[in-house]
Amino acid sequence: MTARLSLTRNGPDEAVPLVLLHAFPLDRRMWDDVLAELDDLPVITLDAPGFGSSPATEELAEAFGAPSEPTLTLYADAVAGTLREAGVDRAVVAGLSMGGYATLALAERHPDLLAGVGLLDTRAAPDPEAAREDRLRVAEEAAGPKGAGAVAPMIGKVLGTTSHAERPEVVEKVRGWLAEAPPSGIAWAQRAMAARPDRLAALEALDVPALVLRGAEDLQSSQDDAESMASALRDVEVVVVPRAGHLSAVEQPQEVATALRALRERCLRA
Secondary structure, three states, X not given: OOOOOXXXXXXXXXXXXXXXXXXXXXXXHHHHHHHHHOOXXXXXXXXXXXXXXXXXXXHHHHHHOOOOXXXXXXXXXXXXXXXXXXXXXXXXXXXXXXXXXXXXXXXHHOHHHEEEEEEEOOOOOOOOHHHHHHHHHHHHHHHOOOHHHHHHHHHHHHOOHHHHHHOHHHHHHHHHHHHHOOHHHHHHHHHHHHOOOOOHHHHHOOOOEEEEEEEOOOOOOOHHHHHHHHXXXXXXXXXXXXXXXXXXXXXXXXXXXXXXXXXXXXXXXX
């Protein structure tokens, strides 16, 4: 394989690592504060196709024989291929927002890879038509003169009211990440997310420990979304993180790290 996702190993080199997939339109830096809480565990972070240090989506599509149109199946196949090339055949995979969509695609396409799943501030259902059209609009803007400016308004949606009121340093950090987002990655990811199908059936077919987590102030992934996913899973813990919005892992990293640690422990026992 000539192309793979950019991967970083953290903590000890043990079997069954925890793999963390970041939110749109960020990169693996999103997990830094969570990693600081999990430095005794084997954790792998990856950059999504076209983000961070990962190759462009066209290069990955050619390497994995994926269709040319944007699709999250490319993300899932690239995660699975990258992990297996790194010697990882089983992992606990947790994704936040877009990372959760990729985790759902992994459950559908590579269930044998999964020792457990974490679904953070995400949902299995496809976008309603209005949301899908908004994604396509942002994709067009990002591909044009606006570039990364197309996602600047997200600052008002991805953080909770507590962060906006009490954590100016978090707000500015996320604002900076949005400004650094690659326009081509933005456009590809928005189109891929707009095209994603309902993947609730993929969860119903899983028989591994699971975590469904959301920030209590999340305006993008509802409690109904969380409960829908939880009801499809057989061995699930549901966690609501107070004083956090859609980027719960950035806003309340200690609480999210605690939930992820508990998930991996459950997976090892299973």
